[in-house]
Amino acid sequence: MTLSVHEVRAGYVPDADILNSLSITVEPGEIVTILGPNGSGKSTLLKTVVGQLRPRAGRVVADGRDLAGIPVHRRIRDCGVAYVPQLDNIFGPLTIRENLELGGQFVAPAARRARLEQLLEHYPNLGRKAGARADSLSGGERQMLALARALMPGPRHLLLDEPSAGLSPLMMDELFAHIRRIRDREGVSVLMVEQNAAESLEVSDRAYVLVMGRVHREGTAREILEDETVGQLYLGTGPVH
Amino acid sequence: MLEFCLHVLIMSAIFGIAAVSLNLQAGTGGLLNFGQIALFGIGAYAVAILTRAGLPWPAALPAGMAAAALGGFAIGRLGRDLAAEYWALATLAVAELVRLVALNEDWLTGGPQGIGGIVGLFPGLDGVARALATLALAALLLLGTALMARRLGQTQFGRVLRLMRENPDLATALGHDIVACKVKVLAIGGAMAGLAGGLYTLYLAFIGPDQLLPFETFLIWTMVVLGGLGNVAGAVVGAMLVTTLYAGIPFLKDAVALPSDLTGSLRVFAIGSIVLAVLMLKPQGLVPERLRRLHAQRP
Numbered sequence: 274m275t276l277s278v279h280e281v282r283a284g285y286v287p288d289a290d291i292l293n294s295l296s297i298t299v300e301p302g303e304i305v306t307i308l309g310p311n312g313s314g315k316s317t318l319l320k321t322v323v324g325q326l327r328p329r330a331g332r333v334v335a336d337g338r339d340l341a342g343i344p345v346h347r348r349i350r351d352c353g354v355a356y357v358p359q360l361d362n363i364f365g366p367l368t369i370r371e372n373l374e375l376g377g378q379f380v381a382p383a384a385r386r387a388r389l390e391q392l393l394e395h396y397p398n399l400g401r402k403a404g405a406r407a408d409s410l411s412g413g414e415r416q417m418l419a420l421a422r423a424l425m426p427g428p429r430h431l432l433l434d435e436p437s438a439g440l441s442p443l444m445m446d447e448l449f450a451h452i453r454r455i456r457d458r459e460g461v462s463v464l465m466v467e468q469n470a471a472e473s474l475e476v477s478d479r480a481y482v483l484v485m486g487r488v489h490r491e492g493t494a495r496e497i498l499e500d501e502t503v504g505q506l507y508l509g510t511g512p513v514h
Numbered sequence: 515m516l517e518f519c520l521h522v523l524i525m526s527a528i529f530g531i532a533a534v535s536l537n538l539q540a541g542t543g544g545l546l547n548f549g550q551i552a553l554f555g556i557g558a559y560a561v562a563i564l565t566r567a568g569l570p571w572p573a574a575l576p577a578g579m580a581a582a583a584l585g586g587f588a589i590g591r592l593g594r595d596l597a598a599e600y601w602a603l604a605t606l607a608v609a610e611l612v613r614l615v616a617l618n619e620d621w622l623t624g625g626p627q628g629i630g631g632i633v634g635l636f637p638g639l640d641g642v643a644r645a646l647a648t649l650a651l652a653a654l655l656l657l658g659t660a661l662m663a664r665r666l667g668q669t670q671f672g673r674v675l676r677l678m679r680e681n682p683d684l685a686t687a688l689g690h691d692i693v694a695c696k697v698k699v700l701a702i703g704g705a706m707a708g709l710a711g712g713l714y715t716l717y718l719a720f721i722g723p724d725q726l727l728p729f730e731t732f733l734i735w736t737m738v739v740l741g742g743l744g745n746v747a748g749a750v751v752g753a754m755l756v757t758t759l760y761a762g763i764p765f766l767k768d769a770v771a772l773p774s775d776l777t778g779s780l781r782v783f784a785i786g787s788i789v790l791a792v793l794m795l796k797p798q799g800l801v802p803e804r805l806r807r808l809h810a811q812r813p
């Protein structure tokens with residue numbers, strides 16, 4: 274139940290690698306945060322894991338299975354890899370219920386209905402508005418909807434791209450606490466990209482810092498939180514030279 | 515005059531079916547099919563060839579639909595790895611290919627002369643009675659097609675199609691096989707377009723390669739865009755409007771004594787102007803897509 278990326282090189286145009294021999298590992302049930310400046314390749318890493326981008330070298334392995342050659346739409350179904358993209362991650366014109374259904378298309382109908390009701394109970398805010406259009410939700414509720422939808426098929430690995438982007442500090446704390454609850458309840462491992470370093474590290478087990486498509490620093494969440502260069506880069510707490 | 519009106523209504527119903535088909539592909543699924551007339555043409559020729567061989571129309575029509583569905587399937591498979599814009603160009607090329615086959619394979623298609631002398635619909639009736647019966651059949655089939663398209667839009671498949679149109683990356687990440695969806699919607703759209711083509715052949719008792727010019731695809735697109743992409747009723751309204759205009763201009767020519775070589779250009783000009791006007795005044799088309807009714811706030 275491990276998700277790992279081995280020495281991966283990937284990019285959008287020929288000869289320009291955005292990821293340079295990048296390796297990361299997410300152990301079962303772990304929450305791992307990816308930090309890094311804008312353009313360092315964080316989203317690119319997640320796109321490579323879900324298969325939207327094909328690695329030029331290296332391997333992506335989930336639960337012992339090499340994902341090369343498995344098309345994007347089979348990765349959730351066959352490999353339990355769920356992905357919540359950074360932008361446009363809900364379908365506004367549809368209702369909340371319909372959005373959730375879109376996430377569980379290939380689950381058997383009875384199981385899907387049961388799962389949907391269960392998730393609506395876990396997310397009372399969504400449950401109350403199950404018939405409303407998704408674009409009537411607030412920013413925080415939208416993230417919750419995207420998360421809940423990713424959970425529909427019962428994934429083993431959850432990839433989240435900046436789940437706290439644009440949320441108020443209060444909502445942000447709630448969201449991170451929620452991510453932790455999901456991990457505890459569902460037993461999924463979580464790989465999330467974040468800009469809000471301090472808050473996300475608070476709920477994480479481990480973290481990587483990406484710079485220019487390479488792992489610049491890695492360690493437990495505590496180590497990274499106390500790391501001076503990371504502090505300088507993200508937290509505004511490190512010593513200024 | 516009555517016969518002219520009936521003719522316009524019958525043609526509206528036939529092209530309405532073709533427009534509903536295109537609307538399903540392009541409006542709901544976001545697939546820029548610029549070869550719609552090929553699917554129409556495959557159905558039209560299949561029905562012509564089969565009725566010429568002695569098959570009665572109630573059997574030839576479904577066979578024509580099946581042939582066109584197969585054509586749609588092939589077009590969908592063909593460019594499955596192409597980006598949307600390149601696929602759109604490929605469909606245009608496929609349509610020209612189909613027309614060239616119709617033009618050159620004389621043994622099968624009658625070549626430039628096309629296939630005429632087909633035993634049409636309701637051979638036992640004459641004149642107005644026959645036109646009325648044809649209109650009833652065409653209208654019924656249009657209604658059936660439109661209801662089916664609308665129903666399809668409301669199913670999970672329809673929602674996946676719309677997600678595929680708006681956000682294909684999200685659709686695949688959620689586990690939807692968008693290539694399979696694309697092929698499926700083209701096959702369904704193909705069957706519908708084939709039905710329209712078959713009816714066209716049976717009604718006019720003729721089909722020829724000139725009916726498969728790219729301009730015809732443009733006309734069907736015009737109907738859909740005028741009516742409002744994504745809305746079934748819009749496609750029907752658009753088809754009526756364009757067909758009436760298209761058939762009405764020669765009529766106008768007689769009334770004001772225009773030279774007949776002008777009518778062709780006048781048609782294109784009139785249709786182009788109307789499209790421009792509608793798009794400027796109502797960019798969503800006359801009957802815009804309604805994804806969800808306004809009372810959607812109910813829990």
Ligand SMILES: Nc1ncnc2c1ncn2[C@@H]1O[C@H](COP(=O)(O)OP(=O)(O)OP(=O)(O)O)[C@@H](O)[C@H]1O
Nearest residue numbers: 285286291309310311312313314315316317318359
């Ligand atoms: N679709 C694309 N085509 C070409 N280049 C891209 C594409 N997406 C991203 N890039 C480039 O790849 C690099 C890494 O982008 P990426 O989105 O992975 O960064 P990021 O770390 O997620 O940044 P941010 O914090 O802004 O989200 C950037 O230089 C970016 O310009």
Ligand SMILES: [Mg+2]
Nearest residue numbers: 315316317359
């Ligand atoms: Mg990013």
